[in-house]
Amino acid sequence: MKKVLLTGASGRIGSRLGEQLLNDGFHVVGLDLAPARTRHPNYAHVQSQIRRKDELVKSFEGADFVLHLGSMMSWNPKDNAAMFEANVNATQLILEAASAVGVKRFVFASSGEVYPEVKAKTLPVTEDHSLNPTSFYGLTKKIGEELVQFYQTQGLETVILRFPHTQAASEILDPESFFSGPRFFLDSKIRQMEQFGNTQVAEYLKSLRGDGSPKMILQCGEDQKPYMMHIADIRDILSGVALAMQHPNAANEIFNLEPDDVVRFEEALPKMAEIAGLPLVKAYMPGPAVHYRTSNAKIKSALGYQPSHTFSAMIEENRKNSEQTAL
Ligand SMILES: NC(=O)c1ccc[n+]([C@@H]2O[C@H](COP(=O)([O-])OP(=O)(O)OC[C@H]3O[C@@H](n4cnc5c(N)ncnc54)[C@H](O)[C@@H]3O)[C@@H](O)[C@H]2O)c1
Numbered sequence: 001m002k003k004v005l006l007t008g009a010s011g012r013i014g015s016r017l018g019e020q021l022l023n024d025g026f027h028v029v030g031l032d033l034a035p036a037r038t039r040h041p042n043y044a045h046v047q048s049q050i051r052r053k054d055e056l057v058k059s060f061e062g063a064d065f066v067l068h069l070g071s072m073m074s075w076n077p078k079d080n081a082a083m084f085e086a087n088v089n090a091t092q093l094i095l096e097a098a099s100a101v102g103v104k105r106f107v108f109a110s111s112g113e114v115y116p117e118v119k120a121k122t123l124p125v126t127e128d129h130s131l132n133p134t135s136f137y138g139l140t141k142k143i144g145e146e147l148v149q150f151y152q153t154q155g156l157e158t159v160i161l162r163f164p165h166t167q168a169a170s171e172i173l174d175p176e177s178f179f180s181g182p183r184f185f186l187d188s189k190i191r192q193m194e195q196f197g198n199t200q201v202a203e204y205l206k207s208l209r210g211d212g213s214p215k216m217i218l219q220c221g222e223d224q225k226p227y228m229m230h231i232a233d234i235r236d237i238l239s240g241v242a243l244a245m246q247h248p249n250a251a252n253e254i255f256n257l258e259p260d261d262v263v264r265f266e267e268a269l270p271k272m273a274e275i276a277g278l279p280l281v282k283a284y285m286p287g288p289a290v291h292y293r294t295s296n297a298k299i300k301s302a303l304g305y306q307p308s309h310t311f312s313a314m315i316e317e318n319r320k321n322s323e324q325t326a327l
Contacts, residue, residue: 113138221289
């Protein structure tokens with residue numbers, strides 16, 4: 001039985017990836033600072049903050065593959081030091097341990113924020129676009145990629161996957177969910193702006209509250225353009241990671257792991273608000289609109305990747321669920 005060392009195994013994507021690997025017959029060792037979310041005879045969990053290589057090597061022994069998804073995601077400047085520790089220092093230790101035990105392949109979960117897509121020079125964004133991250137999170141992922149590429153030159157076979165924004169269908173209408181909350185719901189967006197210390201934007205958003213009842217937001221730039229971006233379904237990310245782990249053509253490559261479809265907020269939000277039964281208001285955010293497309297041509301032609309869940313299908317899944325609940 002092949003062994004996979006999976007970091008970030010208790011995370012949103014990692015926990016689902018672990019389940020998929022177990023279903024596919026792998027032995028999985030999950031590494032995460034959080035407790036295990038998976039119970040299975042072929043699953044072992046190591047709860048660790050990834051601070052020492054000698055502690056790691058024991059868990060890595062016999063591993064065929066390392067999937068490094070463990071990471072801290074924050075856009076709050078207060079978290080920068082902790083994020084450097086989790087995304088850069090820990091990545092270096094994971095790479096050391098993977099090299100020390102001689103794994104067959106190391107897959108790194110990077111992000112479209114390395115470009116960054118929101119300030120792309122050319123669209124659609126391809127893998128050879130220059131890397132000039134504007135967020136500290138994007139910077140930690142860029143340094144992570146550089147570390148991965150260095151260890152590749154030392155003989156470690158690696159794959160870098162630049163993930164898009166990723167959601168489970170069940171998250172997109174959940175105002176408390178980490179990404180969809182502030183992306184689509186007014187009160188969650190206000191809370192996020194307050195946490196970032198962005199009081200001016202928080203005050204503007206509060207002015208949209210009207211009668212104070214919960215609302216959804218259609219985010220636009222100050223140029224009035226509604227947002228447009230990719231939002232992948234976690235199920236497609238899992239199939240992309242599986243290809244990156246085993247496909248011979250993936251060795252030592254970098255891929256955008258994008259969906260085919262792009263989410264046009266002016267089309268998606270009215271449908272989402274209808275299902276949620278909430279009013280929708282336009283929110284004009286500072287700066288130009290988030291408005292990009294990223295190419296998945298490389299991973300499709302090299303690995304035969306074919307995403308099969310569109311954002312519209314995720315919305316329709318929610319519609320069906322809400323209709324069933326209403327019955
Ligand atoms: N979800 C997205 O939209 C998205 C987009 C681009 C890239 N990514 C990348 O994909 C990966 C998985 O994302 P996710 O949405 O599942 O994130 P998540 O936050 O749900 O999971 C990350 C996991 O890593 C663990 N972790 C953090 N620091 C650690 C440390 N020092 N030691 C051990 N464990 C640690 C956390 O406890 C958490 O369980 C991450 O690398 C993320 O940067 C995600």
